[in-house]
Amino acid sequence: MKKDNYHIGIDKSVLYGFEIKVLDETLLKGENVEYRKNPDYPMKTKNGIAIEKLSIKDVFFGELLCCISKNKPIMKITISASSKNNFFNLSASQYKERIKEVFNYLYNTYKIEINYNFNSLYISYIEINTTFELKYLFKDYCGALFIIMGTIPTESFKKNTPECKVGDKIISIYSNKDESLELETIYIENSSRSLIIYNKTKQLKDKNKGFLKDDYMRIEYKFKRKDSYINKHLKNTVGRLTDENINKLFLDLFDDDIVTPINKLRENIMKNITAYLRDVHKNNGNKFPRDWRDTLLSKIVLNEKENKNPMIIDYTDIEKAISEVKLFRHKKKSN
Numbered sequence: 001m002k003k004d005n006y007h008i009g010i011d012k013s014v015l016y017g018f019e020i021k022v023l024d025e026t027l028l029k030g031e032n033v034e035y036r037k038n039p040d041y042p043m044k045t046k047n048g049i050a051i052e053k054l055s056i057k058d059v060f061f062g063e064l065l066c067c068i069s070k071n072k073p074i075m076k077i078t079i080s081a082s083s084k085n086n087f088f089n090l091s092a093s094q095y096k097e098r099i100k101e102v103f104n105y106l107y108n109t110y111k112i113e114i115n116y117n118f119n120s121l122y123i124s125y126i127e128i129n130t131t132f133e134l135k136y137l138f139k140d141y142c143g144a145l146f147i148i149m150g151t152i153p154t155e156s157f158k159k160n161t162p163e164c165k166v167g168d169k170i171i172s173i174y175s176n177k178d179e180s181l182e183l184e185t186i187y188i189e190n191s192s193r194s195l196i197i198y199n200k201t202k203q204l205k206d207k208n209k210g211f212l213k214d215d216y217m218r219i220e221y222k223f224k225r226k227d228s229y230i231n232k233h234l235k236n237t238v239g240r241l242t243d244e245n246i247n248k249l250f251l252d253l254f255d256d257d258i259v260t261p262i263n264k265l266r267e268n269i270m271k272n273i274t275a276y277l278r279d280v281h282k283n284n285g286n287k288f289p290r291d292w293r294d295t296l297l298s299k300i301v302l303n304e305k306e307n308k309n310p311m312i313i314d315y316t317d318i319e320k321a322i323s324e325v326k327l328f329r330h331k332k333k334s335n
Contacts, residue, residue, distance in 0.1 A: 006132055007130060007131075008128065008246060008247050008250045009081075009094075009130075009246065010081065010089055010090045010092070010095045010126060010128055010246065011080070011081045011086050011089050011090075011127040011128070011220070012062070012079065012080050012086070012125075012126075012127045013125060014077070014078050014079075014124045015099070015122065015123060015124070015238065016075065016121075016122045017120045017237075018077070018114050018116035018121060019075065020046075020051070020066065020075070020112060020113070020114055021047075021113040022112070022113040023049050023111070023112055023113075024110070024111035024112070025049065027110045028054070032057045032058055033110075034053060034054070035055075036053045037049055037051055037052055038050055038051075041073075043073045043075065052067075052068070053067045053068075054066040054067070055067070056106075056110065056112075058105075060083040060102070061079050061105060061106075062077070062078035062079050062080045063078045064077045064106065064112070065077070076124065079098065079102050081098065084210075085204055085209035085210045087200065087204065087210060087216075089130070089131070091246075092242050092243045092246060093243075096238060099121070103116065118238045118239035119238075120237065120239075121239070123234060123236060123241070124230070125222070126222075126234070127220055127222050128221050128223070128246055128250050129218055129220035129250075130218070130219055131200050131217070131218045132216065133214050134216065136215075138215040141217070148258055149188060151258075151261040151262055151264075152257050152261060153257070157190045157195075163186070163188070184198060185198035185199070189222075191224065191225065192224055192225050192228040192229060193221055193222060193223050193224060193228070193229055193253075194221070195219075195220070195221055195253075196219075196220045196222065197219050197220075198217070199215060199217065199218075221249075221250060221253060233245055266317065273296075273317060273321040274321040276296070276299070277322060280292055280295070
């Protein structure tokens with residue numbers, strides 16, 4: 001199963017801003033349907049039926065819910081990206097076609113006719129993600145994922161500690177000392193959004209929704225409130241949703257949450273290694289001793305083992321640090 005490896009698109013969403021035009025009560029039966037009517041309730045269809053509660057949970061799309069919550073009428077629908085599995089996400093145009101498909105399904109299956117317009121169909125929750133095939137097993141990336149999640153700015157998530165799922169356990173990233181545990185999911189969240197990185201292959205297998213030969217990683221943002229990111233960046237309604245604003249929102253947050261912090265960490269690590277090499281160089285008569293490489297690598301391994309924090313992200317940084325030291329020495333001689 002292959003697709004454009006870095007396609008950013010929509011998965012699940014929750015929508016408001018539609019109305020039930022016609023309802024056929026004779027078809028509202030079954031274990032997946034909960035239906036009550038009450039003439040005193042304000043939610044009425046165009047054919048005069050007053051709904052107290054209507055809940056339809058259907059694997060084809062998700063859930064249609066009409067009820068009174070906090071003395072206010074609520075009419076919303078949860079729509080999944082696919083009726084089979086959600087390995088593939090949807091572009092903006094595919095998402096709109098999926099909404100049409102779901103509303104047509106509701107009419108053909110339950111004779112529920114829904115009146116809607118994309119420009120007044122509001123998004124209150126949406127998942128945007130990308131999924132790609134891994135070169136190695138998912139577990140081989142655990143160390144890197146712990147580092148990544150540990151560098152995410154806490155102010156972005158109100159100082160929530162990143163957590164991960166290992167088997168049936170939910171544990172803090174910073175308290176994970178057992179290297180034998182096999183990581184499944186890492187996530188961090190606040191009241192407006194959450195960032196989740198997980199093994200998509202294992203998730204599909206666990207839910208009996210697909211079996212993939214190779215490991216795939218999914219990076220996903222979930223946006224929870226229509227008055228925050230959804231309103232500002234996605235313009236709040238389905239009609240204003242475009243591939244451009246979907247991609248921009250995802251990539252801007254990914255850059256802020258992951259790319260920039262990792263680059264800053266790498267810069268700090270470079271400074272530490274360069275300072276260490278300068279000391280070694282200075283203490284050995286302005287030259288490197290023969291065993292300096294072994295000494296440096298031993299120091300890195302020992303530091304990472306004791307502190308569970310990286311002293312180096314990329315071993316090519318060592319070469320850059322050496323160049324820095326040599327350049328520093330050259331400038332000093334010139335002066």
